[in-house]
Amino acid sequence: MATLGLCFAVLTSILATALCQSARAQERKAPAVGGFESKLEYCKTCHGLSGQGYLGYFPMPRLAGQQPEYIEAQLRAFIERRRSNPVMFNVAHVLSPSMISALANHFYHLNPPPSDGAPRRAVALGKQIFEEGLPESNVPACSACHGEDGHGQHEIPRLAGQLYPYMVGQLTGWSKERGQGTAVDTSAIMAPTAHNLTRSQVEAVAAYVSNLR
Amino acid sequence: MKRIGLKLAIAATIATLVSAVPAGAGDSPAVRNCTWCHGANAQGYTVAPRLAGQRPQYTLNQIRSFHDHTRDNPFSRQYMWNAVAALNPDTARDLANYFASIAPKPANDGDSALAAKGKRIFMEGVPEANIVSCYACHGPNGEGIRDIPRLGGLAYFYVKARLEQWNKGYHSTAGSPMPLVASHLGPDEIEALASYLSFVN
Numbered sequence: 001m002a003t004l005g006l007c008f009a010v011l012t013s014i015l016a017t018a019l020c021q022s023a024r025a026q027e028r029k030a031p032a033v034g035g036f037e038s039k040l041e042y043c044k045t046c047h048g049l050s051g052q053g054y055l056g057y058f059p060m061p062r063l064a065g066q067q068p069e070y071i072e073a074q075l076r077a078f079i080e081r082r083r084s085n086p087v088m089f090n091v092a093h094v095l096s097p098s099m100i101s102a103l104a105n106h107f108y109h110l111n112p113p114p115s116d117g118a119p120r121r122a123v124a125l126g127k128q129i130f131e132e133g134l135p136e137s138n139v140p141a142c143s144a145c146h147g148e149d150g151h152g153q154h155e156i157p158r159l160a161g162q163l164y165p166y167m168v169g170q171l172t173g174w175s176k177e178r179g180q181g182t183a184v185d186t187s188a189i190m191a192p193t194a195h196n197l198t199r200s201q202v203e204a205v206a207a208y209v210s211n212l213r
Numbered sequence: 214m215k216r217i218g219l220k221l222a223i224a225a226t227i228a229t230l231v232s233a234v235p236a237g238a239g240d241s242p243a244v245r246n247c248t249w250c251h252g253a254n255a256q257g258y259t260v261a262p263r264l265a266g267q268r269p270q271y272t273l274n275q276i277r278s279f280h281d282h283t284r285d286n287p288f289s290r291q292y293m294w295n296a297v298a299a300l301n302p303d304t305a306r307d308l309a310n311y312f313a314s315i316a317p318k319p320a321n322d323g324d325s326a327l328a329a330k331g332k333r334i335f336m337e338g339v340p341e342a343n344i345v346s347c348y349a350c351h352g353p354n355g356e357g358i359r360d361i362p363r364l365g366g367l368a369y370f371y372v373k374a375r376l377e378q379w380n381k382g383y384h385s386t387a388g389s390p391m392p393l394v395a396s397h398l399g400p401d402e403i404e405a406l407a408s409y410l411s412f413v414n
């Protein structure tokens with residue numbers, strides 16, 4: 001009991017000192033809510049300050065260099081619940097079309113280097129699958145649609161530099177997240193391909209594209 | 214002021230004396246030196262947060278940031294900077310692993326009337342106000358992962374103080390998104406979040 005009392009006395013004294021000191025720190029001024037800068041900062045809180053992606057409890061994908069049409073299509077898919085993601089539903093449903101295109105355009109022009117973190121051992125196999133596909137498993141070459149450099153085009157996403165855990169998560173859980181409901185959307189194109197890749201082939205492709213610039 | 218100085222000197226001396234002893238057992242002097250303030254079984258006590266069940270990489274990063282003086286809020290300066298000054302890296306790692314292995318108990322000390330509001334902010338954020346979802350990084354039950362801390366069950370006072378401190382410009386681990394996250398939280402949101410989290414098991 002004496003111990004607790006002493007401890008409490010110490011902590012109380014510290015609290016008093018702390019209150020005196022709190023005025024010393026500088027308050028940070030956030031940009032006005034509702035404007036482009038504030039919303040951009042909001043996106044970057046999770047997707048990284050350079051849009052390079054971020055590993056939280058869930059991997060938050062790289063948006064830097066992403067095709068604006070893909071970003072717009074995915075935000076619509078979140079809103080219409082074709083792509084199920086409760087966090088992104090909430091994020092997307094308050095964005096106006098003009099805000100979406102401004103944000104997508106901003107991220108398209110960012111170009112941070114890929115974040116390292118993918119296993120190296122399967123990169124060669126990944127490159128082979130990316131460039132040639134797996135004819136025996138009905139897997140077309142990724143590069144046929146996503147481009148030799150993996151930069152994508154229009155609604156076809158950039159894969160270059162995408163986070164490894166995000167790539168693995170998407171390709172292994174494709175039909176659990178995308179193409180929900182009755183409406184058919186472009187995600188259906190990838191469904192058989194994702195399904196035909198084994199786990200280790202997915203990891204190989206993910207490792208390869210995550211290092212592309 | 215003198216009394217605080219004396220007690221800190223005592224605490225620092227104790228830290229120096231025990232840091233040579235390997236941690237890893239619940240009754241080791243190194244562990245007792247922490248639980249003196251962090252409470253029995255490291256479940257937290259008044260302003261000292263619960264360490265039980267905390268992600269070891271997070272605890273280790275915090276010890277490092279106290280050591281490097283990058284975590285610079287008043288309690289850190291006044292207490293933790295000295296407490297870790299003589300802690301060697303091996304002991305720090307052992308302590309972080311040991312505390313992670315203790316089952317955490319929720320503090321249950323928030324305002325239960327605010328818990329539902331806090332849960333909504335935690336899970337969904339407030340997109341209109343640019344408040345991000347906590348869940349995306351800290352997990353569905355605030356369990357944390359890797360170096361992202363467990364928040365579920367932490368004491369109301371501690372969570373509230375931490376969220377307020379980021380807004381006041383105090384630093385923590387370099388590269389943390391938390392200053393940005395907290396800049397959009399007002400007093401009502403902070404109270405609701407701190408209340409909700411105190412009840413999460």
